[in-house]
Amino acid sequence: MKAILVSKHGGPEVLEWRDHAISDPGAGEVRIRHEAVGLNFIDVYFRTGLYPAPNGLPLVPGNEGAGIVTAVGEGVTRFKEGDRIAYAGPIGAYAEERVIAAEKIVKVPDGIELDVAAGMMLKGMTAEYLLRRTHVVQPGDTILFHAAAGGVGLIAGQWAKALGATVIGTVGSAEKAELAAANGYDHVINYRTEDFVERVKDITGGKGVDVVYDSVGKDTFPGSLDCLRPRGLWASFGQSSGPIEPINIGILSQKGSLFATRPTLFTYIASREDLEASANALFDVVARGIVKIDINQRYKLAEAAQAHTDLEGRKTTGVTVLKP
Template identity: 60%
Template structure:
């Protein structure tokens, strides 16, 4: 048996329940992993609230790190006793232990702690696909990154600096702007007191940025289009403020033949080979020191509702982990 966080109905943090669930043995292509730390992400909130509907009852959580206890037939890249971390479907990472598909479970280097592993997989591989698989960015390019003081954002700030990419950060307080700057952002904009499209135009000499990376959604989408250069790429990869309303494609034409995409990490890591390669790139960034994983909040698994409230209220910086 393993303590597991489940929901039996969609709603607020109060629907989160801790239940004892049987774990069992892994079948073909599966692995059993005992978690030492579990990651917290906005997608967990979307699933809990019903923005991303789930078949109920359902377990929550998309990333974790721990030790492999058993592997099923056909699993060659992991062995019992291996340290491992993952971001993967299906949900169920808020648990002491679980059985799950092995393809997206990755061997965790000894130089990376379990807490770092749990805090970095979904967020770090998201940054990897944003910078390497969504648009061909190169040294000298400029990007606008919203919510830059969060878990994904602080990795993105460091990643951009390590590759010679100018990152303009936005955040909701001066303190969060300072945090983004301390982690490699070239510029930071407090969007609560500044007109961020006007400031972006000033910072880029009127040209605009090559790409916008936006996990905020409804509150920032329209004005983000005004930050792009002609032929620039709008990457909407989350909806912390709510989903983006339907888009008139003619607006993209009028604003400079802009490009628009709504990617998801789970498309990029669907193939085992792609996932393992992306993870190795991320691990290399971390073990080299180019990217440091910032964990500013830790909650016991039993206090998962408090963790959700903190994330939803924008009271967190960096990453948050749950400790089983």
């Protein structure tokens, strides 16, 4: 089969479409044929070496996909050949086929297309844990979500609005502002033309928000802290603009006895119970139309380098899938 391989860290040009061997599934594993693979910023982190590859180089990137089970290994009883499945993690999705632990995949309900599932698992379960577990969003809460027109942002905007929150988002263009406003955001701030801290203060009457969900990192710090009410929570779950420099924890007391966390999806879905609960919550809101998943970009998997170029250039919005 063919896969995208990274033999050295670097820019999008290190993504190579090459022949790659695949084995039969071992005990507790299944082999799957991908229908589609999701594109996420974490793929960039692994490509550049910001995040270390679990098994070193060469590396097959990708943490999200959906497809059909084509073979099952010894001891696998939860899945059979022909099952429609999806997953978020472990790494290795940029391939026509792969072998994966059965404990890491979930069945996709009949009413959800595999292309949609491929592009929503990592992003949708990220929105789930952020909104329902990192900070339990309640009716009356006011939240700020950076990168509101991104894959996680568009899902989170719809979901948070359904939970009864006032939802504020930041974006980098007028077009992205329109997209965010159509996906649950009550207030959208274009950070290229407005000071997002001042706008948040205006919107909240100086009170600040209950929680800031921040996947941007360097460019939004420490501004994110200045948007919080006293004892508010800063949830830093990504760093698309670059890593944040080491900080003196005293800044949290200076800015209002703030809480801070650096969560990851893979901790929140580490157990089978948590994985199924998160996936089922996502499937439920999508099936009921509370959250709509639009695939805004499609690329051939062989063209992953162009997809990465567009992602890093902030040319993509919402969900993007790569097609083998």
